[in-house]
Amino acid sequence: MNSKEFSNLLLKNKFLVSDGATGSNLIQRGLERGSSAEHWVLEHPEKIKQLHMDFIDAGAEIILTSTFGASEIRLTQSGLEENFMLINKNAVSLAKEAIKNSNVLVAGSIGPLGQMLKPFGILDFQEAEDQYAKQADILSCSGVDIIVIETQFDLNEAKAAISGVRSVCDIALICSFSFDRGVKTMMGVSPTTFFEEMKEMELSAFGINCGKSLQDNLEALKELADATDAPVWFKPNAGLPKIDAYGNPEYDVSPGKMAENVATWIEAGASIIGGCCGTTPDHLKAISASLKAFI
Numbered sequence: 001m002n003s004k005e006f007s008n009l010l011l012k013n014k015f016l017v018s019d020g021a022t023g024s025n026l027i028q029r030g031l032e033r034g035s036s037a038e039h040w041v042l043e044h045p046e047k048i049k050q051l052h053m054d055f056i057d058a059g060a061e062i063i064l065t066s067t068f069g070a071s072e073i074r075l076t077q078s079g080l081e082e083n084f085m086l087i088n089k090n091a092v093s094l095a096k097e098a099i100k101n102s103n104v105l106v107a108g109s110i111g112p113l114g115q116m117l118k119p120f121g122i123l124d125f126q127e128a129e130d131q132y133a134k135q136a137d138i139l140s141c142s143g144v145d146i147i148v149i150e151t152q153f154d155l156n157e158a159k160a161a162i163s164g165v166r167s168v169c170d171i172a173l174i175c176s177f178s179f180d181r182g183v184k185t186m187m188g189v190s191p192t193t194f195f196e197e198m199k200e201m202e203l204s205a206f207g208i209n210c211g212k213s214l215q216d217n218l219e220a221l222k223e224l225a226d227a228t229d230a231p232v233w234f235k236p237n238a239g240l241p242k243i244d245a246y247g248n249p250e251y252d253v254s255p256g257k258m259a260e261n262v263a264t265w266i267e268a269g270a271s272i273i274g275g276c277c278g279t280t281p282d283h284l285k286a287i288s289a290s291l292k293a294f295i
């Protein structure tokens with residue numbers, strides 16, 4: 001699906017529901033700490049597929065592949081680099097099996113590389129660009145409908161990501177930043193700067209995901225939506241985790257509380273809504289029901 005087709009779909013539907021979290025839900029379903037969703041693509045594919053199906057049942061119209069940490073360089077950190085191609089291909093297959101013959105879109109998820117770019121880290125721009133290009137090439141050849149570059153915090157890395165993806169395919173592309181220091185990223189990037197720096201890069205939507213509190217996510221959304229007329233992708237996290245007696249994260253925002261905020265998010269300018277960390281299928285069902293009230 002190219003950019004034009006994606007914007008036509010959004011015009012037709014007015015709003016789209018994306019999915020909830022991958023990592024925190026897989027932890028609830030038994031993923032051990034220190035392991036990753038990418039491990040489970042190979043070891044427990046049925047659980048990845050089930051999570052996709054649960055989100056679709058809850059109302060998701062876009063689901064993200066379990067490939068957030070599946071760049072080659074990031075897989076190297078967990079010893080999975082030999083399976084780089086297989087993990088990305090299989091993750092797309094699992095998402096496609098989950099949507100069956102429905103109109104749900106499969107979005108290829110690409111997260112940060114886990115290494116900073118120079119001068120803060122060791123990667124130069126070209127290396128970063130190549131990493132994103134390689135992963136996007138597999139995702140697009142495997143048949144994703146769109147690509148979402150998520151949880152970005154550094155302008156340089158995001159630019160490398162976008163140009164890397166663009167060098168191998170021209171499907172609809174969304175870039176989403178994590179403003180987890182209030183309304184700035186850990187590198188001090190504001191929503192306005194994000195838009196200003198990326199506005200010439202032909203993105204289908206500008207996104208916010210995985211910030212801090214719902215209030216901080218909302219402030220970031222308002223600032224971004226004020227800066228742009230482009231569609232805004234919004235996946236706030238369900239609050240911050242507290243660690244329970246078993247060492248597992250528990251999120252403090254209930255499905256009802258998330259759903260109560262949907263009207264405010266729409267008013268603030270969000271047009272594609274889902275949730276990040278802590279957002280379960282129950283949260284998404286409540287969000288989706290609230291959103292449907294506006295259509």
Ligand SMILES: [Zn+2]
Nearest residue numbers: 210237276277
């Ligand atoms: Zn998150």
